[in-house]
Amino acid sequence: MDYKDYYNVMGLERDASQDEIKRAYRKLARKYHPDVSKEADAEALFKELGEAYAVLKDPEKRAAYDELGANWKAGQDFQPPPNWDAGFEFSGGGPDAGDSSAHSDFFESLFGRGFASAQADRGRAGFHAHGEDHHAKVLIDLEDAYRGATRGITLRTPELDSSGHVTTKQRTLNVKIPKGVRQGQRIRLSGQGSPGVGEGRTGDLYLEIEFKPHKFFKIEGRDLYLDLPVSPWEAALGATVKAPTPEGPVDLKIPQGTTSGRTLRLRDRGIPGTPPGDLYAILKITLPAADNDAAKELYSKMEEELAYNPRSELGV
């Protein structure tokens, strides 16, 4: 089992006052709260913080933890010394934040599973609790939002076996992704979370839709944005060019005299829905390279015959 440096987790010195511990907790809790934070591992960090605070805010637990000494490094293999907790008495009840599964083996080896067993006892005494809801992300292709899809999702769920050890159970669900989903939307699968305690109902599973990054479409809500390269003569003279959409290429009319950066809207070609999104093509004029004599000659000819000063508006 790995040693956990609770002071390091909370960014505190070992001689921090109880007030400093409380302030650090409040600040970090806001930073790592899974509903607030954008960090990928926010949930794990938040749990770790809750555990650190559960120990350090309680003077008895903190004293016992400090007794282990300051020479341990986080992640170092750890076994509690024999009788290490002699002389300390824990009032039980555990932290008020989180459930027993939120705590590491390290925590439980030091402070026992008092909280967890208290919960189980309550279960036997007719206590009912809703099963935990589960959350997972499902990665889909942009094209899936146009057609709908079925995705296999593998979930790892911690479970208590008959001897009370936590094991990880893996299960695969096939889930329908409806047409028209958008980034960040959730699908709720009722009754696919953890089983409840007593007569408490089973928890639910929430799947968050996340699009895989697309090579050339950027997604904003139901709208798509595409940088569409056009040649100088297509822009100057007007043309009909092919433009990709997730449903296949379409013909797009480039008006005569188009300038770089001009945006053309392809109505209802975004993600389907009510109303459907639009696809915006942002025109980028690209230049052919002057890497052979013929091309160089054409550029020189333009220079001679067009008398064009692109900086005239700058007064130079």
Added chain:
Amino acid sequence: MTSKTLTGILLDEQAELSLHDLCHACSTSTEWVIELVDEGVLEPIGHEQAHWRFSGPSLLRARAAMRMQQDLQINLAGVALALDLMEEIEAMRERLHRFGLDNNS
């Protein structure tokens, strides 16, 4: 092992939940949800409570409000403010992403 294909409820603006559905999904009391409505965190359609209809994102907001209230010890007015600001930040992040100015692109 693969199970049969499950169809969930997409929690979009078209999804409609009653007050009872919302309380059930959040494992909470109607009183608490009414407080959320009074605070403006949730905006149901319909005048009388019995006819209230909540959208899919309402359920997500209610659940986030619940977690924030419990974990961060903020009152409902603070939760309401935080949720509004977070939505605004999210919209701006999408904009940044579109212009390729975020860290992920």
